[in-house]
Amino acid sequence: MIPTLLSQATNDPALGAGLPVTPKTFWLPEGASTIAPEIDWIFNFINYINYFFFVLVVGIMFVFMWKYRQRGREVYARGPNHHTMLELGWTIIPTIIVVFIFFIGFKGFIVAKTVPDNAYQIDVTAAKWYWKFKYPNGATSDDLYVPAGRPVKLVLRSEDVLHSFYIRDFRVKQDVVPGRYTSLWFQADNPTEGEDFHHIFCTEFCGTGHSDMNRKVFVLPETEFDNWVVEQGRWLDKVSDEDLWWKAGPQLYRACASCHTLDGSVGTGPSWGNYDGTGDVWERSKAGSTHKIDGGKNLGDIIGTGKEYETPEGYLRESILNPGKHLVDPYGNVMPTFKGQLSDRGIQALIDMMKNLDKFNKDGTVKPDAIPNAGGAAGAAK
Ligand code: HEC
Numbered sequence: 001m002i003p004t005l006l007s008q009a010t011n012d013p014a015l016g017a018g019l020p021v022t023p024k025t026f027w028l029p030e031g032a033s034t035i036a037p038e039i040d041w042i043f044n045f046i047n048y049i050n051y052f053f054f055v056l057v058v059g060i061m062f063v064f065m066w067k068y069r070q071r072g073r074e075v076y077a078r079g080p081n082h083h084t085m086l087e088l089g090w091t092i093i094p095t096i097i098v099v100f101i102f103f104i105g106f107k108g109f110i111v112a113k114t115v116p117d118n119a120y121q122i123d124v125t126a127a128k129w130y131w132k133f134k135y136p137n138g139a140t141s142d143d144l145y146v147p148a149g150r151p152v153k154l155v156l157r158s159e160d161v162l163h164s165f166y167i168r169d170f171r172v173k174q175d176v177v178p179g180r181y182t183s184l185w186f187q188a189d190n191p192t193e194g195e196d197f198h199h200i201f202c203t204e205f206c207g208t209g210h211s212d213m214n215r216k217v218f219v220l221p222e223t224e225f226d227n228w229v230v231e232q233g234r235w236l237d238k239v240s241d242e243d244l245w246w247k248a249g250p251q252l253y254r255a256c257a258s259c260h261t262l263d264g265s266v267g268t269g270p271s272w273g274n275y276d277g278t279g280d281v282w283e284r285s286k287a288g289s290t291h292k293i294d295g296g297k298n299l300g301d302i303i304g305t306g307k308e309y310e311t312p313e314g315y316l317r318e319s320i321l322n323p324g325k326h327l328v329d330p331y332g333n334v335m336p337t338f339k340g341q342l343s344d345r346g347i348q349a350l351i352d353m354m355k356n357l358d359k360f361n362k363d364g365t366v367k368p369d370a371i372p373n374a375g376g377a378a379g380a381a382k
């Protein structure tokens with residue numbers, strides 16, 4: 001039964017291809033980082049002490065239960081007496097064990113907290129419900145890629161609520177706290193093969209999409225990793241102009257999804273769908289639009305030739321880079337700026353997506369029959 005349960009628990013279809021590097025086990029999975037042996041050693045040490053004392057205490061308990069069971073009607077009321085050697089023994093020996101555990105634990109803690117100078121830094125953003133990994137050249141990814149044989153430092157921050165970053169096989173775990181930077185480091189010496197991976201979990205229940213934060217770590221040989229980062233930094237450039245709306249748009253929309261729904265339903269920000277009768281976000285961002293902004297004004301009055309924004313694109317772009325400039329009624333100024341995070345091409349991809357909202361499902365995925373040249377009737381989109 002346990003193997004069945006385990007396979008159900010670990011064969012997460014959302015994780016797609018590839019297999020976890022560490023085989024399924026009911027026990028502590030095999031470690032895969034340089035600090036794992038030390039952490040496992042102390043873990044096992046404490047564990048075996050627990051087994052030992054469990055058997056000792058329960059064993060003595062059973063012996064005494066048998067030996068001192070009541071026989072006949074007599075009751076002996078004489079309480080136990082002092083036994084100095086016994087009392088010294090059960091005070092001194094546990095103290096030595098506990099102090100020993102403190103010292104090796106503290107030593108391991110120092111190692112786990114001291115980031116080596118040559119560590120490769122990756123910035124991690126946690127949000128409902130995804131991780132975003134950002135590499136020094138600006139490349140980003142949803143799964144984590146790290147170079148083998150080199151210390152890696154992760155700097156973690158949260159966009160919204162408390163999350164917790166956990167790579168079980170590396171024996172590292174760190175809370176990701178809103179309004180604060182936290183960090184951790186590890187070094188993994190063995191590259192993962194093919195599509196195999198180590199698990200990443202969020203271990204702080206953060207809402208309905210919590211399990212979407214189960215992602216993967218890939219460890220690549222160092223030169224392969226360097227190539228990967230360079231390629232990854234160019235992903236947006238490699239998408240052709242016509243495909244931006246459905247190839248890049250949905251990827252980038254993930255950073256907007258926690259506030260903007262696509263189907264008109266209520267969120268932290270105005271839905272991109274039609275929710276107030278003025279059309280979806282593209283239709284309502286036009287001259288003549290009666291979509292209300294800045295306390296009762298018509299959005300249409302600031303868009304058009306000679307107006308503040310010549311084109312709808314101009315308004316949408318400003319809304320993304322400088323969200324506080326105009327506020328959609330009755331929302332407050334809570335949208336973060338995406339200046340420095342979205343390139344012009346990225347913004348173009350999002351605006352193109354807004355122009356094609358009818359071709360998306362409400363979870364932000366493109367409808368399969370709307371994909372150009374996939375045989376769908378919407379092949380000639382735009
Ligand atoms: C933390 C929540 C939040 C996130 C994340 C967010 N927005 Fe917003 N957004 C808002 C709020 C609130 C408003 C309304 C107030 C305003 O206009 O600034 C808004 C307004 C807008 C508007 C104007 C909409 C209209 O109806 O005129 C656009 C366009 C927009 N956001 C685009 C984006 C894009 C693109 C992203 C992702 C790259 C994004 N937002 C991410 C909260 C958010």
Ligand SMILES: [Cu+2]
Pocket residue numbers: 126162163164202203204205206210213
């Ligand atoms: Cu989380």
